[in-house]
Amino acid sequence: MRRPVPRVPQTDPVGVLRRATLEQFADAPFSYPEVGGTRETGLPGGYDHVEREHLIGAGRADFDRAAAAVFRWTAQRGAGLRVQASGPASTPGTVVLMTAGLRRLGLDIPCRVVWVVDEPDRRGFGYGTLPGHPESGEESFVVSLRPDGSVIYELRAFSRLADRFARLGAPVGHRVQTLALDRYVAAMRRAAR
Numbered sequence: 099m100r101r102p103v104p105r106v107p108q109t110d111p112v113g114v115l116r117r118a119t120l121e122q123f124a125d126a127p128f129s130y131p132e133v134g135g136t137r138e139t140g141l142p143g144g145y146d147h148v149e150r151e152h153l154i155g156a157g158r159a160d161f162d163r164a165a166a167a168v169f170r171w172t173a174q175r176g177a178g179l180r181v182q183a184s185g186p187a188s189t190p191g192t193v194v195l196m197t198a199g200l201r202r203l204g205l206d207i208p209c210r211v212v213w214v215v216d217e218p219d220r221r222g223f224g225y226g227t228l229p230g231h232p233e234s235g236e237e238s239f240v241v242s243l244r245p246d247g248s249v250i251y252e253l254r255a256f257s258r259l260a261d262r263f264a265r266l267g268a269p270v271g272h273r274v275q276t277l278a279l280d281r282y283v284a285a286m287r288r289a290a291r
Contacts, residue, residue: 119195120195123208123230130236135236136236151250157247160290174194176284176288180204188214189214207232209226223239224236227260
């Protein structure tokens with residue numbers, strides 16, 4: 099007799115025999131209570147914080163290219179993640195299942211878009227972690243065109259390791275997150291130009 103697949107996957111942390119799908123996360127709860135916290139001025143306490151701004155271009159054309167790239171998951175793909183999404187990043191509620199590593203031995207990273215900003219000189223989104231993500235928290239990716247013509251890529255995040263397995267690899271996990279952020283920036287710099 100075939101066993102039913104649980105609604106929210108209880109995946110092996112390294113993804114062995116992974117069966118996670120976008121549909122499994124459609125109604126999954128967020129794995130943290132401060133949903134929308136990256137949109138607020140101050141990030142919530144009790145988490146590690148990241149707030150970075152990088153110059154990635156200049157002028158309206160660079161801004162338009164970068165803004166389109168943000169909504170196409172370009173930063174995530176540029177960091178080496180495989181991306182499956184139920185829709186564009188420009189739509190709140192879109193579920194994204196990113197995978198790091200090998201197809202069968204990778205790490206699933208499920209998130210859902212929480213908020214979107216789509217203004218003439220500021221575009222981007224924030225997504226939050228879902229059960230099965232190695233961290234709990236939220237990240238945001240926003241491109242802005244400043245009055246002086248600078249195109250700025252803003253990264254904001256608050257997170258903490260989600261479970262015992264993730265905490266065992268904390269030093270490695272923090273290094274991986276830093277590398278991912280650097281790759282996000284490099285990918286967006288390329289996209290803007």
